[in-house]
Amino acid sequence: MMNTGKDILYASKVILEGKLVAFPTETVYGLGANGFDPEAVVRIFEAKKRPSFDPLILHIGNIGDLEKVYEKPIPKLVTDLAARYWPGPLTIVGRKSSLVPDVVTSGLPTVGVRMPGHKIALELLKLAGVPIAAPSANLFGRLSPTKSAHVREQLAHVDYIIEGGKSTIGIESTIVAVIDKTIEILRPGAITANQIKIDFPGIEVRVSNTEDHIQAPGQLKSHYSPVKPLYLVDKEPDVLPDNAGLIVFEPESLTGNYNNRVAILSKKGDLIEGASKMFAALHDFEADINVKVIYAIKVREEGIGVAIMDRLKKGAFRFSDKSADI
Ligand code: TXA
Ligand code: MG
Numbered sequence: 001m002m003n004t005g006k007d008i009l010y011a012s013k014v015i016l017e018g019k020l021v022a023f024p025t026e027t028v029y030g031l032g033a034n035g036f037d038p039e040a041v042v043r044i045f046e047a048k049k050r051p052s053f054d055p056l057i058l059h060i061g062n063i064g065d066l067e068k069v070y071e072k073p074i075p076k077l078v079t080d081l082a083a084r085y086w087p088g089p090l091t092i093v094g095r096k097s098s099l100v101p102d103v104v105t106s107g108l109p110t111v112g113v114r115m116p117g118h119k120i121a122l123e124l125l126k127l128a129g130v131p132i133a134a135p136s137a138n139l140f141g142r143l144s145p146t147k148s149a150h151v152r153e154q155l156a157h158v159d160y161i162i163e164g165g166k167s168t169i170g171i172e173s174t175i176v177a178v179i180d181k182t183i184e185i186l187r188p189g190a191i192t193a194n195q196i197k198i199d200f201p202g203i204e205v206r207v208s209n210t211e212d213h214i215q216a217p218g219q220l221k222s223h224y225s226p227v228k229p230l231y232l233v234d235k236e237p238d239v240l241p242d243n244a245g246l247i248v249f250e251p252e253s254l255t256g257n258y259n260n261r262v263a264i265l266s267k268k269g270d271l272i273e274g275a276s277k278m279f280a281a282l283h284d285f286e287a288d289i290n291v292k293v294i295y296a297i298k299v300r301e302e303g304i305g306v307a308i309m310d311r312l313k314k315g316a317f318r319f320s321d322k323s324a325d326i
Helices: 007-018 039-050 063-069 076-085 119-128 148-154 193-199 271-287 305-321
Strands: 021-023 030-034 058-060 090-095 109-116 159-160 174-179 182-187 206-207 231-232 244-248 261-264 292-296
Touching: 007 021, 007 030, 007 058, 007 119, 007 159, 021 119, 030 039, 058 244, 063 076, 063 109, 076 174, 090 159, 148 159, 148 271, 182 193, 193 206, 244 271, 261 271, 271 292, 271 305
Parallel strands: 021 159, 058 109, 090 174, 182 206, 231 292, 244 261, 244 292
Antiparallel strands: 021 030, 090 109, 174 182
16 A cells, blocks of 8 residues: 655655655646655656656755756856746756756756645655655656546555645646757647747747657657557547547537547636646546547647647557547
8 A cells, every 4th residue: 555645744754765755746746756866766767667768857946956956057048937937837957967966867968947836845845955856656658647546546666645636737847948048848838838938028939849859758759648549539529439438628519419438628618727637537538447449639739739739649649550530
């Protein structure tokens, strides 16, 4: 049985003993270890079955910790991004300091850093007093967890799980790299490219084309994947097999009267609400023995729709050789 509870002080001690703590953030649950303790960090890779070439991000609880994790001088654009969006769902990749062990960054000279906007996560970070390395608390390549039960379903080797209810955003942070004086978006999230352009007029904001080059395994074509086939469809299917589950973000367009399991993620068709429930709906269908195949109706790639479609396409990719025609 795994150890789940709300004792943040205890959790901070577990971290300082070099063990693993799963904790809630506003994006998804993280699987944390002391980011300055290489042996503890190795345990994360083992628990997730994550390949060692896939770097981890560090979480900090104080803006003063920026100096510990990034090489000095820290570019002004990095501190400006942090000031604008932290605590919040933005991970900033910059040159790492010598204090950050190579195992965290998989040998890269850069490190991703985020100050989460979640009370429990911030308190844990403050009590532990060290940066916490934390990927999403799922097995490598699988669905991200948005509640503690999702963590227990996938991970057997976690020393303590902090119970913190549902993640409110429900989709992983936006990752940006600051390169010279430009911002490159490596992973779309709740903070959109448009938002960053509005907030940083005059700064070039590029969206990296994941087809051209792979900068990070989060940019691999297959990721965030359920164990059952996931197919993306343009509109409501005319006929749905009995053993199918259907994920709907925008129910206005829905006309069918199905016997099937239909997960309507937002009655109003609000994509921010839909994003927050997407991984939970996929987890539910993954666990439902009556569901053998999952369909999701695509959304427009605008605003948070970009992040939703990024996760859905990667989740569906390994099934894309088979036909989605029904
Ligand atoms: O919202 C989030 O970011 C969550 C919560 C727990 O904070 N964390 C998370 O971590 O999603 P993870 O490891 O599942 O995804 C981080 C991604 C990975 O795809 C990794 O390859 C990429 O960030 N990454 C880490 N360090 C990087 C670096 N130095 N350069 C480029 N990409 C990096
Ligand atoms: Mg992940």
